[in-house]
Amino acid sequence: MEKKPNVDPSFPKEFRSTCPIACVLDILGDKWTLLVIRDLFLNKHRYGEFTESPEGIPTNILADRLRRLEAAGIIRKVLYQSNPPRAEYYLTSKGADLGRVLGAMRKWAERHVPGVMSPETFPQPEIRD
Amino acid sequence: MEKKPNVDPSFPKEFRSTCPIACVLDILGDKWTLLVIRDLFLNKHRYGEFTESPEGIPTNILADRLRRLEAAGIIRKVLYQSNPPRAEYYLTSKGADLGRVLGAMRKWAERHVPGVMSPETFPQPEIRD
DNA sequence: CAGTATCCATTTTGATACTG
DNA sequence: CAGTATCAAAATGGATACTG
Numbered sequence: 001m002e003k004k005p006n007v008d009p010s011f012p013k014e015f016r017s018t019c020p021i022a023c024v025l026d027i028l029g030d031k032w033t034l035l036v037i038r039d040l041f042l043n044k045h046r047y048g049e050f051t052e053s054p055e056g057i058p059t060n061i062l063a064d065r066l067r068r069l070e071a072a073g074i075i076r077k078v079l080y081q082s083n084p085p086r087a088e089y090y091l092t093s094k095g096a097d098l099g100r101v102l103g104a105m106r107k108w109a110e111r112h113v114p115g116v117m118s119p120e121t122f123p124q125p126e127i128r129d
Numbered sequence: 130m131e132k133k134p135n136v137d138p139s140f141p142k143e144f145r146s147t148c149p150i151a152c153v154l155d156i157l158g159d160k161w162t163l164l165v166i167r168d169l170f171l172n173k174h175r176y177g178e179f180t181e182s183p184e185g186i187p188t189n190i191l192a193d194r195l196r197r198l199e200a201a202g203i204i205r206k207v208l209y210q211s212n213p214p215r216a217e218y219y220l221t222s223k224g225a226d227l228g229r230v231l232g233a234m235r236k237w238a239e240r241h242v243p244g245v246m247s248p249e250t251f252p253q254p255e256i257r258d
Numbered sequence: 259c260a261g262t263a264t265c266c267a268t269t270t271t272g273a274t275a276c277t278g
Numbered sequence: 279c280a281g282t283a284t285c286a287a288a289a290t291g292g293a294t295a296c297t298g
Contacts, residue, residue: 011244020238109149115140117147
């Protein structure tokens, strides 16, 4: 992981390095983002469903993370009613590709964190590109 | 991911829920921890090697993360000299099992984050239990 | 219900200096 | 080199109130 200046001028300057792990962390590496994605894998799609998850995400954080994930192309906001505007959130295929990351995390936890309660296997999430 | 009260009294109260994803995030879910683990996979073992990584982890953060990872049984501190005391850090087998998580993150980044520069495949890390 | 906004406390961080 | 200590700044978090 030596310092190699990146040649790609479109490479986001807010990324700390070009290391794939570091890039993923710059996109998803906080306390809440992957939990929102987990919920999408559990086929939750509405704001209220996310807030009901047992971890209790604060609404301001949720709104922020939904915005960022959409900006990153990982989820898509789909209006299902225009007045008042109501939306549902879906994984894109880019987002659905995080399934292996979540799966690896789940397996590690099942093996190494006593007391975890896994959901039935993650269902195939519904994708909307 | 419904609210199920955990029966295991030894289950850490600081964990937000018994969801495996949430548990992993409570252990590793910040901006720096997985980068330290990545470095260990790249067979870096000494303090100075971690600080040389391109992301530039501050020394106070590094010291804190090494302490926490050791407390979590993910790494082990091995003294290689006693005066002055000098240590090297190694993955335990519990830590080495995070290889699949890192691997999944790397693959996702390679596919979806233009401009990432992957290292040669992660070598088999040296394990010390 | 689906958000937005606000306010404040706590945490995290970055930078730097210091010690043996 | 391998850390520890300090401190200000920034990010994040939690609680709650508010709107259509």
